[in-house]
Amino acid sequence: MKSDKIWLSSPHMGGGEQKYVQEAFDTNWIAPLGPNVSGFEQDLERYLGGQCHVAALSSGTAALHLALLVLGVQAGDEVICQSMTFSASANPIVYLGATPVFIDSETTTWNLCPIALENAIQDRIRLGKKPKAIVAVHLYGVPFQVEAIQAISKKYEIPIIEDSAEALGSSYQQQKCGTIGDIGILSFNGNKIITTSGGGALVTKDPKIKEKVVFLATQARDQAPHYQHSEIGYNYRMSNVCAGIGRGQMEVLENHVRARRAMHAFYLDIFKNIKGVTVFQATSESYANYWLSAIIVEESKTNGITREQLRLLFEKENIESRPLWKPMHLQPVFANCPYYGTQIAESLFEKGLCMPSGSNLTDRERERIQKVVADLFLNNSNELQQ
Numbered sequence: 001m002k003s004d005k006i007w008l009s010s011p012h013m014g015g016g017e018q019k020y021v022q023e024a025f026d027t028n029w030i031a032p033l034g035p036n037v038s039g040f041e042q043d044l045e046r047y048l049g050g051q052c053h054v055a056a057l058s059s060g061t062a063a064l065h066l067a068l069l070v071l072g073v074q075a076g077d078e079v080i081c082q083s084m085t086f087s088a089s090a091n092p093i094v095y096l097g098a099t100p101v102f103i104d105s106e107t108t109t110w111n112l113c114p115i116a117l118e119n120a121i122q123d124r125i126r127l128g129k130k131p132k133a134i135v136a137v138h139l140y141g142v143p144f145q146v147e148a149i150q151a152i153s154k155k156y157e158i159p160i161i162e163d164s165a166e167a168l169g170s171s172y173q174q175q176k177c178g179t180i181g182d183i184g185i186l187s188f189n190g191n192k193i194i195t196t197s198g199g200g201a202l203v204t205k206d207p208k209i210k211e212k213v214v215f216l217a218t219q220a221r222d223q224a225p226h227y228q229h230s231e232i233g234y235n236y237r238m239s240n241v242c243a244g245i246g247r248g249q250m251e252v253l254e255n256h257v258r259a260r261r262a263m264h265a266f267y268l269d270i271f272k273n274i275k276g277v278t279v280f281q282a283t284s285e286s287y288a289n290y291w292l293s294a295i296i297v298e299e300s301k302t303n304g305i306t307r308e309q310l311r312l313l314f315e316k317e318n319i320e321s322r323p324l325w326k327p328m329h330l331q332p333v334f335a336n337c338p339y340y341g342t343q344i345a346e347s348l349f350e351k352g353l354c355m356p357s358g359s360n361l362t363d364r365e366r367e368r369i370q371k372v373v374a375d376l377f378l379n380n381s382n383e384l385q386q
């Protein structure tokens with residue numbers, strides 16, 4: 001009989017969610033507004049600290065779309081975007097008729113390479129088109145090189161949209177991810193560190209931007225007794241039922257971060273004596289939520305064992321693992337977009353694997369993972385390395 005599936009990252013309910021959802025039913029607030037929506041926003045504002053304002057939306061993608069809109073991105077514009085990311089970082093640029101300009105990763109945080117970023121900005125300016133925004137991602141919850149990227153953003157006066165979809169609970173020098181960019185976005189999709197089944201949020205320091213975002217997210221209705229519109233609106237607000245799940249999830253967010261970090265420590269431990277495999281780690285100025293733990297398998301140092309062999313062996317044992325995000329500049333749909341950099345992201349994609357990282361994995365499940373790793377790297381090669 002096959003063992004139960006071990007997922008890469010599955011929803012993990014804390015138990016308090018149903019109380020808030022029940023409240024929504026009891027009070028008949030089954031709508032894209034209500035006390036859970038504002039309650040969830042306040043929970044997030046408190047958690048993120050500082051003077052931030054949060055707008056709860058239907059998805060992280062919707063939050064990115066509205067972030068670009070309020071920064072004035074229009075058809076024909078160009079927007080810089082990290083190449084190594086999920087497609088949702090780039091798609092909203094195209095929704096607006098703008099063009100993404102993709103940037104390579106650096107090898108430490110796997111995020112925006114400051115050198116390639118500055119080259120790109122200078123080159124686009126030379127070509128007569130200054131990019132309107134920089135979409136910077138904290139990949140797998142590991143913060144990007146904040147100081148270097150902020151310095152470039154300041155120097156060229158191009159705002160940062162901080163795609164913190166994977167990084168709720170991470171921070172850079174004590175500052176919470178989501179509050180670092182000019183505008184931040186979060187995701188509460190089913191696979192993220194906390195979930196509202198589906199949902200997202202936009203984070204801003206400017207209450208006027210929040211007001212504008214909520215206005216656009218609720219069909220851009222002007223003040224009038226009838227329905228009147230002087231702008232194109234969107235139906236992007238979070239529902240009060242989903243926000244109820246979010247309020248319950250906020251009660252367990254810190255536990256989830258702890259559990260994900262424990263999974264990361266588990267991988268550091270099981271791979272510590274395996275030559276040619278490195279576990280992706282944040283630098284000392286960062287605190288990562290390790291939404292997903294990822295490894296790099298260097299075939300030239302593992303006696304020929306590849307990332308793909310490990311992935312297939314996991315699959316055989318009903319354990320989900322997945323190659324890193326395929327860089328956007330290698331995606332057929334973005335083939336014609338400009339790209340700046342070398343082959344860092346491409347090489348990470350070829351050698352990297354995301355490991356099961358859920359906050360709800362059991363000791364028994366960790367043993368199953370460890371056994372696959374030991375069978376392949378230790379028993380197979382008949383060599384206890386190091």
Ligand SMILES: *Cc1c(COP(=O)(O)O)cnc(C)c1O
Pocket residue numbers: 058059060061062085086088089137163165166186187188189198199200
């Ligand atoms: C999940 C994710 C998004 C999109 O969030 P949704 O809520 O699924 O729309 C955007 N960017 C990154 C990096 C993500 O991982």
